[in-house]
Amino acid sequence: MNELDFWAHHKVVRHGRWVCWTWTGAKRNEYGGVRVNGRETYAHRYAYSLRFGPITEGLLVCHHCDNPICIRPSHLFVGTDKENMIDSAEKGRLSFAKKPLRIPTAKALAIRNAPGSYADIAREHGVSIRSVGRIKRTLYADTLVKRMLSARDARRITRLGE
Numbered sequence: 001m002n003e004l005d006f007w008a009h010h011k012v013v014r015h016g017r018w019v020c021w022t023w024t025g026a027k028r029n030e031y032g033g034v035r036v037n038g039r040e041t042y043a044h045r046y047a048y049s050l051r052f053g054p055i056t057e058g059l060l061v062c063h064h065c066d067n068p069i070c071i072r073p074s075h076l077f078v079g080t081d082k083e084n085m086i087d088s089a090e091k092g093r094l095s096f097a098k099k100p101l102r103i104p105t106a107k108a109l110a111i112r113n114a115p116g117s118y119a120d121i122a123r124e125h126g127v128s129i130r131s132v133g134r135i136k137r138t139l140y141a142d143t144l145v146k147r148m149l150s151a152r153d154a155r156r157i158t159r160l161g162e
């Protein structure tokens with residue numbers, strides 16, 4: 001399958017707050033499957049490599065949108081198996097539209113405003129890289145943070161002068 005054929009095999013579908021590119025080709029487990037140069041691989045891994053270049057050996061390509069069949073490059077990121085497991089446990093495989101982040105609001109705001117790479121921020125704050133992505137990258141991040149803000153947290157943050 002060439003690159004153009006590959007990208008043609010999707011349809012745009014809403015998944016919670018995300019607008020995903022659902023793979024319409026063959027399935028492999030709960031993921032998309034594709035044959036590239038005679039080798040079977042996952043569609044989302046191939047999508048990532050097409051857009052961002054080769055995937056470092058041993059790293060997983062994970063979904064910000066938690067939608068295994070999605071191949072939209074902006075929804076994909078690389079992480080270690082451990083990070084992916086922590087993140088899956090946090091999310092319980094649910095769309096985050098249905099499941100709020102289990103990160104204190106003040107911490108979420110600090111992550112939102114932190115400079116540097118997702119990996120550095122994740123390490124600094126003791127959260128998964130995907131959680132950093134969820135806080136920083138979603139179009140609805142500001143709304144999300146506002147919703148998470150309880151009145152008590154809002155007062156506390158004001159008092160701290162943040």
Ligand SMILES: [Zn+2]
Binds near residue numbers: 070
């Ligand atoms: Zn997606």
